Amino acid sequence: xxxxxxxxxxxxxxxxxxxxxxxxxxxxxxxxxxxxxxxxxxxxxxxxxxxxxxxxxxxxxxxxxxxxxxxxxxxxxxxxxxxxxxxxxxxxxxxxxxxxxxxxxxxxxxxxxxxxxxxxxxxxxxxxxxxxxxxxxxxxxxxxxxxxxxxxxxxxxxxxxxxxxxxxxxxxxxxxxxxxxxxxxxxxxxxxxxxxxxxxxxxxxxxxxxxxxxxxxxxxxxxxxxxxxxxxxxxxxxxxxxxxxxxxxxxxxxxxxxxxxxxxxxxxxxxxxxxxxxxxxxxxxxxxxxxxxxxxxxxxxxxxxxxxxxxxxxxxxxxxxxxxxx
Numbered sequence: 001x002x003x004x005x006x007x008x009x010x011x012x013x014x015x016x017x018x019x020x021x022x023x024x025x026x027x028x029x030x031x032x033x034x035x036x037x038x039x040x041x042x043x044x045x046x047x048x049x050x051x052x053x054x055x056x057x058x059x060x061x062x063x064x065x066x067x068x069x070x071x072x073x074x075x076x077x078x079x080x081x082x083x084x085x086x087x088x089x090x091x092x093x094x095x096x097x098x099x100x101x102x103x104x105x106x107x108x109x110x111x112x113x114x115x116x117x118x119x120x121x122x123x124x125x126x127x128x129x130x131x132x133x134x135x136x137x138x139x140x141x142x143x144x145x146x147x148x149x150x151x152x153x154x155x156x157x158x159x160x161x162x163x164x165x166x167x168x169x170x171x172x173x174x175x176x177x178x179x180x181x182x183x184x185x186x187x188x189x190x191x192x193x194x195x196x197x198x199x200x201x202x203x204x205x206x207x208x209x210x211x212x213x214x215x216x217x218x219x220x221x222x223x224x225x226x227x228x229x230x231x232x233x234x235x236x237x238x239x240x241x242x243x244x245x246x247x248x249x250x251x252x253x254x255x256x257x258x259x260x261x262x263x264x265x266x267x268x269x270x271x272x273x274x275x276x277x278x279x280x281x282x283x284x285x286x287x288x289x290x291x292x293x294x295x296x297x298x299x300x301x302x303x304x305x306x307x308x309x310x311x312x313x314x315x316x317x318x319x320x321x322x323x324x325x326x
Contacts (some may be wrong), residue, residue: 017236037302074114237267
């Protein structure tokens with residue numbers, strides 16, 4: 001057998017190094033303790049300027065990072081509907097991502113309708129709020145049907161994501177929680193009856209306006225009659241609470257919710273609270289590793305990293321994520 005010469009060996013080593021660097025680029029940058037299982041992505045209209053080849057390369061990079069699931073926070077934000085073709089992208093963004101994800105073996109959880117005015121509308125009187133939530137549910141169900149048409153039975157479609165971010169400010173009153181419970185139950189029942197094989201998820205965050213036990217009990221009530229998966233934002237990016245305070249909430253949720261019916265959205269950004277508008281940058285490595293280690297003993301699904309934009313650079317120049325601005 002002919003042995004390879006030194007140039008061939010050197011070339012092979014160089015190629016191997018390139019592959020390792022490409023696959024470990026984001027992990028090396030963040031020095032993660034383990035591969036990320038899932039990542040969340042907020043679609044922006046400017047992202048449509050990236051051609052299909054760029055999206056293909058991006059999903060391939062996620063695959064090399066061992067990411068298995070991509071959560072798309074919304075498929076329609078206000079009047080911007082990503083299930084429709086919007087120039088310059090030659091096809092709907094949702095359709096493109098489904099097609100490319102299927103080829104790579106990635107799973108997508110696709111958000112439904114997102115109302116930019118959700119938080120202000122949540123402050124309405126109970127009768128007005130009931131009408132509003134009913135309208136939200138109709139629009140989300142319409143999105144689910146449009147996504148299903150685009151998916152055409154694709155195994156890449158693994159679930160739907162309800163946009164409604166439930167906080168501990170607007171939903172403290174028992175009467176409002178009762179209304180919210182009806183809304184989430186109806187949303188779950190209608191989606192589950194139409195798409196029984198898909199996971200249905202919702203997200204939440206806390207700001208210490210409810211006690212840890214009160215917040216956990218609220219979610220226990222909201223999920224008692226369904227299998228909604230609850231993703232709780234860890235709040236590290238905004239920095240309103242310190243790590244010990246946040247862990248009080250996580251431990252309360254762990255005591256009150258069914259194992260693996262909830263998980264944590266691990267924020268990769270750090271908000272600049274001195275800025276007048278929303279401004280954020282990628283968070284520090286040491287803090288991220290500490291947070292990942294803290295939640296290891298919780299009975300949760302694999303955490304979801306927020307967000308793709310703080311993991312992989314997007315052209316045009318980043319505007320940051322966290323504040324909605326598609």
